[in-house]
Amino acid sequence: MERGSTARDLGPKLNRSAGDVVRFLLLQGEMVTATQSLTDDMIELFAAELGAQVRLVDPGEEKEAELLAKYFEDEDEEEEREEDLRPRPPVVTVMGHVDHGKTLLLDRIRSANVVAGEAGGITQHIGAYQVTWQDHPITFIDTPGHAAFTAMRARGAEVTDIVVLVVAADDGVMPQTVGAIDHARAADVPIVVAVNKMDRPDANPDRVLQQLAERGLVPEAWGGDTITVQISALASTGIDDLLEQITLVAEVEELLASPEGRARGTVLEANLEAGRGPVATVIVERGTLRVGDPVVAGAAWGRVKALVDDRGDHVKEAPPSMPVQVLGFSEPPQAGDELRVAKDLTTARTLGEARAQRFRLSGHLPALSAAAGAKLEDLFEQIQRGETATLNLVLKADVQGSLEAVTESLRKLERDDVKLSFVHRGVGGITENDVQLARASNATIIGFNVRPDRRAREMAEASDVEVRTYEIIYKLLEDIEAAMLGMLVPETEEVVTGEAEVRQVFRIPRVGAVAGCYVREGTITRGSKVRFLREGVVIWRGTVTSLRRFKEDAREVQSGYECGIGLSDYQDLKEGDIIETFEEREIPRT
Ligand code: GDP
Secondary structure: OEOOOEHHHHHHHOOOOHHHHHHHHHHOOOOOOOOOEOOHHHHHHHHHHOOOOOOOEOOOHHHHHHHHHHHHHHHHHOOOOHHHOEEOOOEEEEEEOOOOOHHHHHHHHHHHHHHHOOOOOOOOOOOEEEEEEOOEEEEEEOOOOHHHHHHHHHOOOOOOOEEEEEEEOOOOOOHHHHHHHHHHHHOOOOEEEEEEOOOOOOOOHHHHHHHHHHOOOOEHHHOOOEEEEEOEOOOOEOHHHHHHHHHHHHHHHOOEEOOOOEOEEEEEEEEEEOOOEEEEEEEEEEOEEEOOOEEEEOOEEEEEEEEEOOOOOEEOEEOOOOEEEEEEEOOOOOOOOEEEEOOOHHHHHHHHHHHHHHHHHOOOOOOOOOOOOEOHHHHHHHHHOOOOEEEEEEEEEOOHHHHHHHHHHHHOOOOOOEEEEEEEEEEOOEOHHHHHHHHHOOOEEEEEOEOEOHHHHHHHHHOOOOEEEEOOHHHHHHHHHHHHOOOOOOOEEEEEEEEEEEEEEEEEOOOEEEEEEEEEEEEEEOOOEEEEEEOOEEEEEEEOOOEEEOOEEOOEEEOOOEEEEEEOOOOOOOOOOEEEEEEEEEOOOO
16 A cells, blocks of 8 residues: 555455445544545554555555566566576675775775786776786775665665775774674675784784684684785785685685676766766676666666776776766666666656656655664663664764864763764765765764755755754763763754855955855844854854844845845855854753
């Protein structure tokens, strides 16, 4: 049944009349008419009464399922023919604790290969790249850490075949190392351990192996089955050995795919690029993707205009496990979307549009299966259940220094039963991308001296992502600590009351600077609290002391109008800056 069905829809599906449904609900104390939308509970109650099982779907979902069945069923049932199966390169994700050397390792592997390959090959970051080790191609996902991995899994996409776990030999197993192990295990993906920073005088690989063994990763040297390799990303030693071990694991895993038939793959990342339109990086899982193929991924559809590989070269086709940028989509698909080649463009379009309609009707982005991790509000509940609670965070700050400081302080709050996992850390305002990431990994967004832009704020509200912003570090720490103790009281919540864009800044003798603004949202009121934002970063906060409209003092100015805002203490505003007024309201704990 579609959500929001009426008694008239529901009755006949169960061989009853609309009247039967209405009467039954009346007896349960629910008064509805035959043409009124029923709640999920009502539909389930009636079905249960008749001993029927009901599955509730979002409007449009059924249509989409029908289309999928109609267009792709034959293909879905068709197994890849055994004689077509060929070994395919493994897809590798590098994980580990922050600063243990993931990024440097990925850079080293990549550049070593470029040098070995064609001289002067230009590399392009498309989210993944492929290298060849002694005739064995290996695909590396370019975003280290388990954030992307988790986000993909949350969408039901599992592209990673092997996880390389980087552990710094001087630092040992740290919280995110443990997190990475958990993620890899949850996905049932084999782990190859790279003990990094072996060049360091204080490197202690034995301690690392000991710590890993304590967590069930017993090294081969000690009779276990975990492959460990000692490397130094800095000195570029041991990297050959690591690549060899990866190919060996890949052989054991028997990764096979048929390059025949219409391609299927997974979208790794996608965005809109000036001059190129929607661009999606895709890893093909089976079949071969070709220029000219009609494709659909999520609600995006189109004909493949061009395929670009990780060196920036145009290619005609992409076989299994090869990462390519796909140009020609109607809009950027979402990371984790499945890409399918349809039999023709009409099919791709019909399916894409059916999905777009479903997303619109259900008012949210495609459904996600629950990701691991707790929201700030449910953290305590999880702790009480005796589980190790993991608080997933997306942390954004105004500058690198404060990002590091906040990270450090947060880490100190970690306890045996509460782990923090940074899904993403970065400098700058809170963007839609952050919200998407938080949504996919069930994370809370923490902003330090930064704010969400309007689109990010709207998206967070629509997708129920918690965004907390702070300007004082101890307030932030206090809240996280309180959440761990189950005493989180969001005593006040800031409500944005108005937003104005600075169009021009005037200097008036004896008055000082006045910002000529256009009120975009809400109302700007004299006396209200205000902050100035540049690219989402808070640059000043204070009070609106003077507000003018056409040379007259004004008490308030509403959206759609222009006004002058006097800048008493902060004279440095520029065109394009945002003036945001806000109010603090008490919010009751639910
Ligand atoms: P990530 O956070 O795991 O991606 O770590 P990075 O790759 O950014 O590395 C963190 C820091 O460790 C950087 O300053 C690197 O230069 C340094 N580093 C990485 N690998 C090695 C290594 O093998 N030896 C030494 N001495 N330093 C390393």
